[in-house]
Amino acid sequence: MADKQANEEKHLNILLFSADYDKCLAAFILANGARDMGMQVTIFCAFWGLLILREEHKVSPKNKDLYKKIFAAMTPANVEDLPLSKMNFAGVGKSMLVSMMDNQDAPHLSDFLRGARNKGVRFCACKLSMEIMGFTEEELISDIEVADVKIYLEDAAKADISLFI
């Protein structure tokens, strides 16, 4: 508890650029661990990282131009469908990793995401990336802050740890 108070001034900032299952898992393990220690945590989702913020049933092709329709349809709308950064790393596939995690009773990415939101991790969606990729605020899970690069830089400059994942 005293420990937790001592860490309250500390701050972790993650720029989540990747949508690889294993890299997102690493980001959430860090974020949740930091919150458990009492640190402030911001996850700024840009480019592929935006994919973790989409609400599966809200993804809609309406009001999108052709490219954005194709893009929305082709990218996984559910975090559990994200690929591994090493898809075929020495033949080790994602289903195998997930099975190994099951055997260890380790939570899945969707559990970590839910946990991070409950623990008070601040999530930001990169405004510019949303414009380029054609994602609308309505397609995101609720209570996500849409923020520009200035917001990211101010937060990261104050952080004790800034990581690009």
Next chain:
Amino acid sequence: MADKQANEEKHLNILLFSADYDKCLAAFILANGARDMGMQVTIFCAFWGLLILREEHKVSPKNKDLYKKIFAAMTPANVEDLPLSKMNFAGVGKSMLVSMMDNQDAPHLSDFLRGARNKGVRFCACKLSMEIMGFTEEELISDIEVADVKIYLEDAAKADISLFI
């Protein structure tokens, strides 16, 4: 303006290791955004990141051994030819991303690179990487500082944000 002055002491350091189009784009959006806020910015290009510093018409096979000749010929000499980090991410190719950026009037990587140089971003080329990859100073765009790992570490240790991209 007051804002800009307050940020003048702040410093962003990027170690650009990747030559993926999307990752380079992210690096330049951060670098240009930071300069617009008045922050100091250093981009230290190592390994594949060196590819963005080559001047297309200056790349020359002269005085290179066989490997370096092949290497020079096979790596893209123009930043717009760089691949995506997720080449086939769910079928979304680079031409599609570039089209989506066109639809948003978003500038391309080559525009961002030009902008970053005009805005006063400090660019360093990693000396060791140049030796291994067989790139010469004459092949780089003008006014690039060739620097060793010590220079990088000193700059990064003083920075408020250090990212490995």
Next chain:
Amino acid sequence: MADKQANEEKHLNILLFSADYDKCLAAFILANGARDMGMQVTIFCAFWGLLILREEHKVSPKNKDLYKKIFAAMTPANVEDLPLSKMNFAGVGKSMLVSMMDNQDAPHLSDFLRGARNKGVRFCACKLSMEIMGFTEEELISDIEVADVKIYLEDAAKADISLFI
């Protein structure tokens, strides 16, 4: 020497997530360079990064369940067998990069790893990753500290440079 003393307070923390030959090379060049300058250095190996800490002849299928046996057999147990992050980057393969390094008398990854240990780099193996991947402490090279995410976050929050590689 005065330089070295001035840097003794400085601290570099690397979270090594990748097992790509080129990215590991970058991590070790930074770590060894920082030690040469007198900086403190911690490399926290998680997920694929754990692969660099395995002792080739100690990797054993004993006491592993089926998935872990397959995993242990399929992942390279020798650091020199790690792949490139851009396996087929414009046709440039790893053997070519290694040949180019040979021509420059640049040390290989295994030399850098040995050097880093001799220079006093602190190596940590991520406890959670070991459990998920089914690696045991006996399979690691000697004198590796098994540490949890809390240890990582405390070390990184104190560091002057924190990188996710």
